Amino acid sequence: MTITTWNQQIVKKKNKEIVLRTIISNAPISRADIAQHSGLNKATVSSLVNELIEEEFIYESGPGESSGGRRPVMLLFNKKAGYSIGLDIGVNYILGIVTDLEGNVVYEQHQSIHNLSFDEMIHLTIEMIKNLIEHTPQSRYGVIGIGIGVPGIVDKNGKVLLAPNLKWSHVDLPDILHREFDYPIIIENEANAGAYGEIRFGAGVNCNNVIYVSAGIGIGVGIxxxxxxxxxxNGYSGESGHMTIVVDGEKCRCGNSGCWEAYASEHALLNQAKHILPGATLEELIEIAEENKNVKEIFNEIGSYLGIGISNLIKTFNPQQIIIGNRLAKAKHLIEQPTIKSINKHTLDFHQKDLQINFSKLSIYSAALGVSAFAIENFLSIGKD
Amino acid sequence: MTITTWNQQIVKKKNKEIVLRTIISNAPISRADIAQHSGLNKATVSSLVNELIEEEFIYESGPGESSGGRRPVMLLFNKKAGYSIGLDIGVNYILGIVTDLEGNVVYEQHQSIHNLSFDEMIHLTIEMIKNLIEHTPQSRYGVIGIGIGVPGIVDKNGKVLLAPNLKWSHVDLPDILHREFDYPIIIENEANAGAYGEIRFGAGVNCNNVIYVSAGIGIGVGIxxxxxxxxxxNGYSGESGHMTIVVDGEKCRCGNSGCWEAYASEHALLNQAKHILPGATLEELIEIAEENKNVKEIFNEIGSYLGIGISNLIKTFNPQQIIIGNRLAKAKHLIEQPTIKSINKHTLDFHQKDLQINFSKLSIYSAALGVSAFAIENFLSIGKD
DNA sequence: CTTTGTTTGTCTACCCAATAAACAAAGTTT
DNA sequence: AAACTTTGTTTATTGGGTAGACAAACAAAG
Known part of the structure; x- marks a missing residue:
């Protein structure tokens, strides 16, 4: 097994990537400014920029403001050079999106599902992808990749080892899809995808150390x-929903007892609420909470427990930001205060320094945008010779 | 702020580092084998090797076995090119070591301390470092750095923000020491140092994702x-000893209740044991446990709780290895089985796949060797032009 | 002992990317 | 209009890695 060595080709590739990323995050920007900003030589920038224009990753948008001399030629990222496809497979829905290279959704398809067999599920997924591809605009590089988020444990090769809520186990999704589609395919856990979506396009832009807490039926964590x-x-990190917060506490679906998600998930919420309002959904409970003290108190308690688990993560990771996402984020107005209160109580001042607690900004799109972003990232660093 | 750009000098530096590291971990090795192993061109290797010989980082040890042609010239790492100093400052001891560049201890000094004032403590530390420097063998690069491990929270600049057991707060140790010594100085949390010591020289050699659980008076974690x-x-990660494992459980010294270390540390052990044997030390209890069922049961329980916290970390990190170190590791024979049993009970098969649970191999030297290794690492990647 | 083939390590010519400096083009300021 | 500024390209140079030729040193076969 050989190590990655270094040579001029790698240098060029890395510098080209620096130039491209500088343009992406600072557009519109001139060649001179890129040189200033990156520390690269003007001539180097000029040459790399011209290659990037040739490859249609960027384009010249015309002259900018003069600062006392010749007017600069401004450069823009060509977000329409290709398109990425992202799918979020949930328990009772599939969400599919087509995004440009900046993560803007240009087409989307929502599909509710109920009690589908495995084969029906796969068939529906494939049909959906076909439809998304059909609705992808023409472009230089076309569809640059397909990303799929699933609520379960995914190994390093994209195999879904266990997705209890989908009743999947050992599903080789990349293999199945590669038989139909000749594009790069990325499968990722829903929490990981959501985390990436948020740091790329949502609440965590410009943050480097972020813990995304996906609070849905269960709790998953994207790190x-x-x-x-x-x-x-092996790709199985972030199963923090099953960390013990009460030794010998409530029974959890995983077989153990006292797991965090037995106290702070949608499942825990519904479990508490069924004594008051049997059969009510999360959405219904959120509405009812406005007038029903008892229901509001349940949200309070859920928030408080959510804060305990988050505090555990804060003490372990000392992150820059916590982002709370997935379905419980819909109840932000009900759980934000008790959650923050709980975090304040359970962590030291040290850990709260420079720490932001936020809710998801991308709502239902976190995971789909996240996997789409994975495909884009893959394309921009590999695809660019 | 400029980004790090890439040029030929960086390429050379990186490749030189590849060559050196290949030699360190495969010595004795020939130039031809390095080329084979690294993927670099023979000529490149030859040139870089000659520079490294010039700089005395490596040397030729004579001809090796022929494999059917000209006999190769074998190369060895010159572990005596410089020496590193490592200190482990504990609550009632200071341990100082001098190591060669391979982490072999060439001189050591143990010092017991009791109720020293802060100034006395600093004075003693400085005197010890002076003594260690005096006992450092002559070499090309001399003392290449000083590393110090402390039982507390250390920020990114090496400032000790809080070390409750030492009663230190906001101690700018780098500043104090730089007034005395003109060497690179690295201050690190004791658990972080121990973790690094173990992966470099101990139980975690060749492991990349390791959680080191420093179970002493309290519990710290090195990631x-x-x-x-x-x-x-901010440098405050690994405070997992204070994660909640029992909501509203035992009071902890941090002010919260139900913290892991309130159930699984030396402090918890002594607390339990004082009802049976008031004033007994850990070492005494370990001896007594051989014959005393009640004491043995306490170790059992501590191990069980240790396993619960470790399980939480396993689910979050999916690590390759857990290393249990610091003082409680002395009771390995008493707590290993209950700990492993507890981990088996509280984690899924997925997480146990490819997972090793080990105890510290370096015993009391983990932290000192760790900080020493930090200094060496710093020297080898920066010091080498 | 000779011949043949192999392995090792160096040397040379060459390639390629970054760089500095010179330069032209297109502005602004005085 | 003249002088200065800024932008972006062109040129020559520097300094790395690489391929391939090469000699030295050795083993194996005859």
Whole structure:
């Protein structure tokens, strides 16, 4: 096994990437400014910029304001050079989106599902992808990749090892899809995808160490460290929903007892609420909470427990930001205060320094945008010779 | 702020580092083998090797076995090119070591301390470092750095923000020491240092994702991800000893209740044992446990709780290895089985796949070797032009 | 002992990317 | 209009890595 060595080609590729990323995050920008900003030589920038224009990753948008000399030629990222496809497979829905290279949704398809067999599920997924591809605008690079988020444990090769809520186990999704589609395919856990979506396009833009708490039926955690998704040795990280917060506490679906998600998930909420309002959904409970003290108190309690688990994560990671997402984020106005209160109570001042607690900004799109972003990222760093 | 750009000098530096590291971990090795192993061109390797010889980082040890042609010239790492100093400051001891560049201890000094004032403590530390420097063998690069491990929270600049057991707060140790010594100085939390010591020289050699659980008076955690120490946004990561495992449980010294270390540390152990044997130390209890069922049961329980917290970390990190170190590791024979049993009970098969649970191999030297290794690492990547 | 083939390590010519400096073009300021 | 500024390109140079030729050193076969 050989290590990655360094040579001029790598240098060029890295510098080209620096130039491109500088344009993406500072557009419109001139060649001179890129040189200033990146520290690269003017001539180097000029040459790389011209290659990027040739490849249609960027384009000249015309002259900008003069600052006392020749007017600069402003450069823009060509977000329409290609399009990415993202799917979020949930328990009772599939959401599919087509985005440009900046993560703007140009087409979307929502599909409710109920009690589908595995084969029907796969068939529906494939049909959906076909439809998304059909609705992808023409462009230089076309569809640059397909990302799929699933609520379960995904290994390093994209195999879905266990998705209890979908009743999937050992599903080789990349293999199944590669038989139909000849595009790069990325499968990712829903919490990981959501985390990435938020740091790229949502509440966590410009944050490098972020813990995304996906509070839905269960609780999953997406971990972004040093700007990169951390996945663990086999890809099974972020199962913090099953960390013990009460030894010998409530029974959890995983077989253990006292798990965080037995106290702070949608499942826990519905479980509490069924004594008051049997069969009510999260959305219904949120509405009722406005007038019903007892229901409001349940949200209070859920928020408080949510804060306890988050505090555990804060003490372990000392992150820059916590983002609370997925379905419980809909109840932001009900759980934000008790959650923050709980975090304040359970962490030291040290850990609260420089710490932001936010809710998801992308609502239902977090995961789909996240996997779409993975495909884009993959394309921009690999695809660019 | 300019980004790090890429040029030929960087390429050379990186490749030189590849060559050096290949030699360090594969010595004795020939130039041809390095080329084979690294993927670099023979000529490139030859040139870089000759520079490294010039700089005395490596040397030729004579001809090796022929494999059917000209006999190769074998290369060895010159571990005596410089020496590193490591200190482990504990509550009632200071341990100082001098190591060569491979982490072999060439001189050591143990010092017991009791109820020293802050000034006395600093004075003693400085005197010890002076003594260690005096006992450092002559070499090309001399003392290449000083690393110090402390039982407390250390920020990114090496300032000790809080070390409750030492009664330190806001101690600018780097500043104090730089007035005395003109060497690179690295201050690190004891758990982080121990973690690094173990992955470099101990139980975690060749492991990239390791959680080191420092179980002493309290519990600290050192997190190694992708081969690097993870420190969080401000350097306060790994305070997992204070994660809640029993909501509204035992009071902890931090002010909260139900913290892991209130159930699984030396402090918790002594607390339990004082009802049976008031005033007994950990070492005494370990001896007594051989014959005393009640004491043995306390170790059992501590191990069980230790396993619960470790399980929480496993679910979050999906690490390759857990290393249990610090004082409680002395009771390995008493707590290993209950700990492993507890981990088996509280984690899923997925997380146990490819997972090793080990105890510290470096015993009392973990932290001192760790900080020493930090200094060496710093020297080898920066010091080498 | 000779011949043949292999392995090792160096040397040379060459390639390629970044850089500095010179330069032209297109502005602004005095 | 003249002088200065800024932008972006062109030129020559520097300094790395690489391929391939090469000699030295050795093993194996005859």
């Amino acid at each position: 972004i460290l040093k700007g990169e998704l951390y996945k663990g040795i | 190694i991800l992708k081969g690097e120490l993870y420190k969080g946004i």
